[in-house]
Structures are given as structure tokens and as C-alpha cells.
Amino acid sequence: MEPFDTMARTTCKRVLLLQDHTSGLQAAIALDSLTLGPALGGIRTQPYPDFAAALADAQRLASAMTLKNAIAGLPGGGGKTVVIDHPGLDRRAAFARLGQFIEDLGGLYRAAGDLGTTHQDLLAAASVSRFVNTSGQALGDATGQGVVACMRAVARTRGKELADLTVAIQGCGLIGSGVARELKRQGAKLIVADLDENAARRLGAELGAGIVAAEQVLTVPCDIVSPCAIGGVITPLIVSQLAAWAICGGANNQLAELGAAEELAQRGIIFVPDFLASAGAVIVGATQSLMDGADPQPLISRLGATTATIIAEAEASARTTVEVATEIARKRIAAEENAA
Template structure:
């Protein structure tokens, strides 16, 4: 087994959290605090092994740092994963034990919701730690961050449409949405309102049933794998990451990739394969930043309209990424990383100036 120090060599800090009595096994990864405290959600997920959980925490925390930088936030990047099945393993004791570990970091890490956790869970975590956002409205929070994540992805999609077809409207376009949970279902609503035709798939039959009840006009595709090769203008991954493999790129018929999932590319080289295939890729950490923007707004005292205005700027940021890619001969994914790293380096440099 390789050293955990080698695995997290790019990261400032990786914390392993254990409380055998409650069953808590968690990893908190802090990629960077150059711009500010590391903010990132808590993912509660059944991993095949601890190495997979560590790899997920490291990759997600790095993406969060880039996401915050591209969104113009004074925040760094972090992420936490709790190993287990939230349906059977989550408990007040486990969440409060996790909150104690968050508190032990003294504000270097601010947590929020992610896959498998909800605002009510964050309310419990907050009983042990001050550094918690994504809380329920009854506790002054913004609620489900999927609301603004979906809106931001929609704005990113409009930027893609502008670049390819000369108009931000998605009317008459076909969009294939893979994953219709907290983000995907809301994205479908925005697309239908804008006049798009929607194809949808999900591994969860209950999610599909709920979507069909709300939007019977959506065409349901039984197998998410089949959706990759479906005839569509835009393919929108909104489930877990890693869906875009070499094989998937070879089957794609869409001209645009723009979705809410984190770490959509199986590996960084997929970015180049998409460009060579003439498929426009909207980097995930740029277009799915709406949820981060929403929960970050809680730090000042949540105001929905202010958060929505900030999330609408994802349209401009996505456009800027494409412009930078053209100017420097980069793929969109590489250009987005360049944009983020330049801000992290530039603003982070100012932190070396001692303030009285």
C-alpha cells in the first residue's frame, strides 16, 4: 500500500476520524486554505474500501478549491467522506461525533451537505461545531443546496448554447440528464421551462417515478448506460463522478457535456479526448458551483436573491473559460484549472503580507 503522505502530497491536511462506539469512520481532506477556510460538503457513502474513500476525499477537496476560486469566493477547498450507508448507519451519535472532529479543526474546515447528507443532518453536526453551513431554514440556513446547483448548471448550459449555436436559449434542444436526484430533477424543471426536450435516466426507480409524476413529458430511459449514446444535443451527468470514460466518449452523440456531478471525467485525459471528438466540455467545478455559492452565502447571513445573483455569474465564468481555452490553446478543463490556480496564487500571495 502506498503512503498516505504520498497520496495527499498536494493537500495541506488530511484527517482520519474514528469513533467506534457510534460507528463513525470519516476522512476530512483540506486541499488549500490560500483563499480562506476550506469549505466542502460531507459525503456519506458506501465505499468498496478505505482506499476508495480516501481517493474520493482527495479528488473532491481539490475540485472544491478550484470551484471556490473560479466562483470568486474567498474560500479554500475541502471535503469530508463518512464511510457507510446513510440509510442504516447514520445516527445522532455518529453525526455529533463527526461534528466534534470538525470543531477540532478550529475553522480551517467548514462543512455542508453532499451526497447522502441533508440540512437536518447538518443541524445535528452544528450542535457540536460552529463551522457548519447548508443548514435547514428553521436554523437560519439556506436549505437544500441542490436548488442553486441546478440553477448554476442551467446557466452554464446556456453559456455552452451561446458558444455553439449563437443563442443562450435551449428551446428545441434535446438534453439527456443522467441522475435525477436533488440536482438533476431541479435541472429538468429549468430545461422544460426554457423549451428543451428532456431524456432522463437514474439507477433509482423511485427517483424516476417522482420525476415522471412531476413532469410526465420527460422521456424516461431505463438504463443510464443507454442514455450516454442517446440522440441528444447535450449530455448532462448529474449522478456520481467518473461516468465519462474512453468508451463513453466513443458512444456520445451529444455535442455538449454540462452537468452537476463532481469529477465527471474518469481521468484528466478524457478532457483532451472530448476536444478531439468536437464535444464541448463545460468543466464540472465551474458549472456546478451554485451549491457552494448558496451555502457560502450563509456565512454572511443567507439571502436567497443575493445567492441567485452570484450563481447567475456562472454563465460569464463558463464563457471566460472557453475564451481562455481559445487564447492559450488549452482544453476547457485545463483552462478552468489555469483560471483557478492563477487566482489562488495571486490572492494567496497577499496573505503573506502581515496585518497588524
């Protein structure tokens, strides 16, 4: 009964539990909202401790995707897939089977990559499904552009431009490297870190960035910290140790708990909600899949204007940026529901 108990605590529209004994596939697809259109969200692959933990993560991530797509102005709802990584997983066969499940949904859910899922995994899924986007590098670059558009708005709240700032980036994968390269083009000074020290050294050498240990990057002296790896990294302890005056990154669900947003506000640290800052990739995916190949750049650029609006409204109303951004997203969804 444990998976059903977990599902009973969610507001997701649909939850699909997937298993394939031959390939070892154990996965869940959570469709949080379909009000604005088909659910959009990536495929995450992790060695979860149990199925309940995987299901809970899928639901949290799908809910964040609902907010992300709504605040970005996209015609899509929120969804997410999690795949349990384990020693018996035949990845090629498992992701092909997952692709078949996604194809069977007939476009109700559109997927791309996420943490722990490789390009080869996506190719296997896409070999049997029209609804799996394999453009990893392009999507990482788009996320970088969106994060930097938001950072520019943050900088201007202090009367600065990006070239005036030092930014510490946690994670040197597709998203972190996309953010770093875009910031380099804008003239910012960079500090990078990754659990894979070789990845950090390579990116640091390419961009002339400083390199610090992974456990130090969130608290190193800088202007903006940019979490671009796993979620849950902004804990109460990290909040108390932050030297930066702003947080803006491409990782999903950066706050370990919602109360961290209030603690950041009390310290005067600007937090750009991650479901806003990280929207670049899904914007590109949505314009390709749902918007007849429309130019994504105006929507990516608009993330900066939305950031400025949210920061100003949060200061004027003595609320957190997360509260303001969530309200904006929920109002758009409610308006669509009322119009239906």
C-alpha cells in the same frame, strides 16, 4: 502505514482521520487549500472498499472544491469529508460525533451535504456544530441554477437558446431535479434517468420529461448531457459513444481520467468543467457563512459568463476547457499567495 502512504501523495494542507468506536464512525476530512479562506465542501457517505480508497476520494474531492471556490470568486478554500458507510454504523450517533469534530475546527471547515448523506445525517451533525449547512433542497436548486447558467452560455456558442435544446440528465436526486426544474422553466426538452427507476418516473411525470434506462442516458441522442449523480462517468468508451455535442452537469469529478477532456476536444464536444458548472450550491453556502448574507444570484449568473470565456479561450489556444479553467482558478490562488 497505508493511510500515511496515501497522504504522502497528496498536496492537501491537512488531513484528519476520524474514528469513534461507539458509533462506528470512520471518516476523513481533507482540507486541500486555505489560501482564499476557510475550506468549504460537502460530506459524502459511501461504502468504500477500504480506508485508503475513502481517503483518496476525500483528497480528490477537496482538490476539486479548491478549484470550484476559486473560479467562482469565493473567499474560501477546498475541503471534503468522506464517511465510510458499513453495517455497524449508527448513523445518528456517528454524524453527531462528526459534527463535534467539525465544530472543534472552529470554522476552518464549513460543510454541507453530498452523495449518500441524508438530511437526517446533516441534522445530527448540525445539532452540535455551527458549521454544517442543512439546506439540502435550497442548495440543490442553486446548483441547478448554476448548471443552467453554464448551459445557456454553451447553447449560445451554437446560436441557440435553452428552449431550442434537448438535455439528458443523469440522476434525479437533489441536484438532477434542480437542474431539470430550472431547464423546464427555460423551455428545454428533457430526458431523465436514475438507478432508482421510481425517482426517474416521478420526476419525468412532474416535468413531462422522457425517461430512459440509467445505462442509456449518457449516449441517448440529445444536445447536452448533464451528469448529476456520481463522478467518473465520462470514460473513453462513453466519449466514443456520445451523441450529444456538449456536457454540462452538476456531479463532481465527472471525467474518469483527465485524458477524457482531450478526447472530448478532439471530437468537438464542449465540456464545461464540473468544478465550474456545479458551483451554485457552494456559492449560496459561502454567501450565507462567509459573506454576511450577500445575494448569491450575481455570482451564480456569472458562472455563465465564465463558461463563455473558457470556451472561447480553449478554442483560441487549442487547449481543453479543463486546462483553461484550472489555470484561471490557480492564478487567483497564486495572486492571493503573492499578496500575503
